Amino acid sequence: MKPLLPSLALAFAMAATAPALAQQSGGTLNMVVQPEPPGLVVGIWQNAPTQMVAGDIFESLLRYDTDLQPMPSLAHDWSISEDGLTYTFHLHEGVKWHDGEDFTAHDVVYSVDVFLRETHPRLRASLVHVDSIEAPDDHTVVFTLNQPFGPFIGVFEVGTMPILPRHIYEGTDYANNPMNATPIGTGPFRFNAWRQGSYIHLVRNEDYYLEGRPFVDEVYYHVIPDAASRAVAFETGVVDVLPGGSVEYFDIERIMALPNTCITDAGWEYFGPLSWLWLNNHEGPMADVNARRAVMHALDREFMRDALWAGRGEVATSPLSSSTRFFDDDLPSIAYDPDLAREYLEASDYDGQTLNLLPLPYGETWQRAAEVTRQNLMDVGFNVNLVATDVAGWNQRVSDWDFDLAFTFLYQYGDPALGVARTYVESNIAQGSPWNNVAGYRNPELDAMWEASAVSPSDAERQEIYSELQRRLIEDVPNAWLHELGFPTIYRCNIHDLVTTGIGLNDGTRDAWIEQ
């Protein structure tokens, strides 16, 4: 790989002002995937690395742009009835599965109504609003809802509703289907090989229904377990794309000093990853609202963002990520204010108990964030103990509510009804999962509002309720919100159109092309 441009500044300027260059075909895309996925059939596996590789192999009915507006994918056209109950999708004709079979509306009905209903917990939660899914002909799918559910138009993304081949899975034991080893999708790339522990190799789907696409000939996903070695892989030119989270944040500056290196925060709008501290509302010192407020104002989140997250991302101002629909930018402040924090602490019942703080065991940056948090909390008068765990231990402790404060981050999936309500409603309190209302926040009044807003027919009404919800949550501080995380993708500047949607690399690389 020869450096194309002498300086980084110039590279940025070029990327920003580049005229529409003619897309060039050919070349190989070398990316990192971390950790190694357990399998590639998204639907059976929902892990982040599975989603990233599977986005090249499988497709869904829609994609979403960076403003979360739906874009065509397997469906070229769609409509929603006036009453918000009927969603009709018109599918591309001439689409084939990688094994040559025709893709039809019956695959869609099977995937959603049978397969995913059984395997996909997140979609299952949305499907309770669906009465029936039908295929009136081979290229039309009609979803009928039992009541209006505004967020529904946001669930047709490939990680949420991937379309799987009925002819391969119907009547089989999905998890043990031998075809899982050689996944068959409709996507721009076909599965070619998976050398366990080394790489996954995809090749161009020559029969892809969009003429000329994809542009690159093959994609390699390299499996490199150590973060420092992933940085070395980019520095030595072995890989050309480092997806968000591949390298530690303190390495970003060094990598960005390399020639022909670009970085973008785009491609995460649909997920809106937001980090926070779970505060144990069930019992202990954090059950007291004033103690929680003290925590919220004690945290110097600007400093964390600048010093730990390499200036990437934003300090959270709401329980909603700013890219999530119905985010309100006019809310009471939850900014750093140690004096205010001390006042709240004074007003609380806290009398010096040691708080157990669980860091997120996802690498060095998170560990440091926990250390800063501990320091911040001790500065206003809390006693804090850091609890060391690994991923499985963290899962267990959070699931069992065995903490006072615990780091986490969650995706919001574009709509508060899909990705935010689950964290705060009482019906979602249950031991055994680290992803439900772990904090144990109970507020029946707000529960009614969450319910009403999800099925409210107009966006204006929804906005009103969600603004009120955001204000009320900030008052109660059930959790201490930290950052809208930036997961920058680092890549060679001569790779164009790598991230084109609000789903980013998880949406596959069908539009990417390499300038030779």
Next chain:
Amino acid sequence: MARFILARLVKAVFILLAILVLNFSLIHAAPGDPASVMAGEAGATDEQFLEDLRRRFGLDQPFHVQLWIYIKGAVQLDLGYSYRRGMPVADLIWDRLPATLLLTATAFVISIVFGVIAGVAAAARQGRWSDSIISALALLFYATPLFWVALMAALLFSVVLGWLPGFGYETVGANYTGFARALDIGRHLVLPATTLGLFFTAIYVRMTRASMLEVSRLDFVKTARAKGLSPGVIQRRHILRNALLPVITLAGLQAGQIVGGAVLTETVFAWPGIGRLMFEAISQRDYNVLLGVFFVSAAMVLLFNLITDIVYVIVDPRIRITE
């Protein structure tokens, strides 16, 4: 001799069984299970999802039933399935074994050859500057953490100098065959094998040097000198051969680690071997894979202990097997 080996093998089987039970209990005592880790990675889950996973993995069974099923399988050499990778554990290990053997065997040979030669050289020049340099280097490598050496080696030889690939087993996508492929793998092997070998080289140097010096003061060496033998012959035939016993003990230990002893090196250099498989299995609570690797490693340790004992007999005629 045959009876000795047979008796040792029978003992080994019982030790292995005990190791199995112990490992199984220890692993299940760690917090979390594979289902919760997998659900955790998905970022969303519900009761049904977790139950499905646990049922599929057989984790809904009581502990003693799981243990019994595992032992029953293991004595028939069936190591079970990887929860996460959906493959038989034996296949996974078999698949990763060549890479690990190549790495650890190379490191083994490097460390023995260089360690013994440098140790002999240092002993022969005792007190001179070349002895000091060898001893100082040996101490340095003995004391330096392996992962740090690995990272620095990758940074220097791969990023800065660009001489050698910094990670991986071969050039992905190059599709070399035959000799070109062997050469490519060889180039990838240099850094990890050297890194892994450094620590043991340092130990061999120190061990050989000390042992050589000790033996060289013994009476029979004086006798050999008095007979008028040349210094070279005395060094090789009289001193070295007698000084090698502790080195063989150590080599037996290192050889025992040949399957599972390269966790750090394989992780830093993305070497697709068994050490990494084990490391990932720990964090993913992939019990069967972990137990499988432990099982194979334990078997190797037992095997190499036996081999070491036999080698003693061959090298040192004073040692006899008591029947």
